[in-house]
Amino acid sequence: MARYEIFVTYKNGIFDPPGATAERALANLGYEGVESVQIGKYIRLAGDVDLATVTEVCEKLLANPVIEDFRVETVEEA
Amino acid sequence: MARYEIFVTYKNGIFDPPGATAERALANLGYEGVESVQIGKYIRLAGDVDLATVTEVCEKLLANPVIEDFRVETVEEA
Numbered sequence: 001m002a003r004y005e006i007f008v009t010y011k012n013g014i015f016d017p018p019g020a021t022a023e024r025a026l027a028n029l030g031y032e033g034v035e036s037v038q039i040g041k042y043i044r045l046a047g048d049v050d051l052a053t054v055t056e057v058c059e060k061l062l063a064n065p066v067i068e069d070f071r072v073e074t075v076e077e078a
Numbered sequence: 079m080a081r082y083e084i085f086v087t088y089k090n091g092i093f094d095p096p097g098a099t100a101e102r103a104l105a106n107l108g109y110e111g112v113e114s115v116q117i118g119k120y121i122r123l124a125g126d127v128d129l130a131t132v133t134e135v136c137e138k139l140l141a142n143p144v145i146e147d148f149r150v151e152t153v154e155e156a
Contacts, residue, residue, distance in 0.1 A: 001113065007120050008120070009120065009122075019121075022121075022139065022140060025139055026135060026139065029138070029139070031127070031131065031135060033125045033126040033127040033131070034123060034124075034125040034127055034135070035079065035124050035125035035126070036122075036123070036124045036125065037121065037122070037123050037140075038121065038122040038123075039119055039120075039121050040119070040120040040121070040122075041117055041118070041119065041120055042085050042086070042087065042117075042118040042119055042120035043097075043100075043115065043116065043117050043118070044087075044114075044115070044116040044118075045112060045114070045115050045116075046112075046113050046114045047111045047112040047113035047114065048111040048113070049109070049111040049112055053109065053111070057104060057109060057112070060107070061100060061103055061104065061107070062100060062115075
């Protein structure tokens with residue numbers, strides 16, 4: 001069984017609502033040092049699937065290619 | 079300025095609604111090989127903050143320690 005880690009992030013220039021909310025909340029809580037927070041998705045996928053299929057699945061379902069980028073990493077078994 | 083990557087995942091045994099939804103959708107789309115999908119958060123944080131502060135921020139705001147685990151990694155500047 002293969003394991004993959006997928007990182008989904010907003011494209012540059014696309015507004016990141018959860019990140020902006022976290023930035024404001026941290027400023028309100030007094031964490032002045034925090035300059036930027038970007039919040040994306042961290043997906044772990046396992047199964048009898050190859051990397052090409054996982055990439056296809058990301059494009060179709062797990063990410064929105066219009067506003068998001070994604071990166072797939074294969075997890076090596078110990 | 080320091081940069082951190084934070085990975086937030088549901089604790090073992092806690093139901094993961096977005097992951098379960100993705101699993102069902104992938105089965106419906108014909109991706110029979112996919113066995114499990116777990117969806118968490120991938121957060122990038124930058125600022126003049128140390129690791130202890132980032133961990134505190136995760137516990138207070140970015141993760142829900144009751145149902146979620148988190149892992150913080152420092153990003154080395156190139």
